Amino acid sequence: MNTPSYKTISANKETSNKQWFIVDGENQIVGRLASEVAIILRGKHKPLYTPHSDCGDNVIIINAEKVRFTGKKFEDKEYVRHTGYPGGQRFSTPAKVFQKDATQVMHKAIKGMLPKNKLGRALQGNVFIYTGTKHPHEAQAPKELKFKS
Secondary structure (H helix, E strand, C coil), X not given: CCCCCCCCCCCCCCCCCCCEEEEECCCCEHHHHHHHHHHHHHCCCCCCCCCCCCCCCEEEEECHHXXXXXXXXXXXXXXXXXXXXXXXXXXXXXXXXXXXXXXXXXXXXXXXXXXXXXXHHHXXXXXXXXXXXXXXXXXXXXXXXXXXX
């Protein structure tokens, strides 16, 4: 056969070289930070992006307690969950969630921007969110990542 052979390269978990990034959440807006982190988790910033595989990078978010909302969303926004029982719909605000665990607000925002399937659940394991500046991932030598503000 004398025809040129062109193959479409499809990245998978083994062939994609995963990197570690660290993001400082201080004075960042929750939704804007979550959308940028979701893009990195999916791998959409890479030239070999493959929609059906985990080819994204790992992200560490520090200072999660210092993120902010615009407007009155901190008190007015509602998170809805259901217990599974009749009449079991429960509501909470970011202010109430911040009192219990400040990292959960970022987890919820990032989770909402990932696919709602097995891949999305696997990608949630690639983000690590911490209050304060200390984190246990120094051995991975994360690169600092800055977003436009």
